[in-house]
Amino acid sequence: MNIQIFGTKKCFDTKKAERYFKERGIKYQFIDMKEKGMSRGEFTNVKQAVGGIDALVNENAKDKELLTLLNYLSDDDKEEKILENPQIIKTPVVRNGKKATIGYNPEVWKSWE
Numbered sequence: 001m002n003i004q005i006f007g008t009k010k011c012f013d014t015k016k017a018e019r020y021f022k023e024r025g026i027k028y029q030f031i032d033m034k035e036k037g038m039s040r041g042e043f044t045n046v047k048q049a050v051g052g053i054d055a056l057v058n059e060n061a062k063d064k065e066l067l068t069l070l071n072y073l074s075d076d077d078k079e080e081k082i083l084e085n086p087q088i089i090k091t092p093v094v095r096n097g098k099k100a101t102i103g104y105n106p107e108v109w110k111s112w113e
Helices: 012-023 039-052 065-069 075-084 106-112
Strands: 003-007 029-033 094-096 099-102
Touching: 003 012, 012 029, 012 106, 029 039, 039 075, 039 094, 039 099, 099 106
Parallel strands: 003 029
Antiparallel strands: 003 094, 094 099
């Protein structure tokens, strides 16, 4: 298993996800979305695994102007804006190769073990 956890240090669900893998002795890589974000390839894989770009967007994000703008953009432009502004992606994004989940989702992670 090659687990990557994309999140922020202040996100409670991200901390719970880290604890989940730590308690089971599963190695993971933490990527801080505020510092690094996702590469285009990672974003594309996650987008396909979770069922599209809209599943990734956090409707409760603080940047309301950006959320409104996304409603009027084509999917390609939307993807570009999200990559430029990773703070509007729901966290944690947990990735295992081609599989991925958004949020705290231990039921799915159990099936990966």
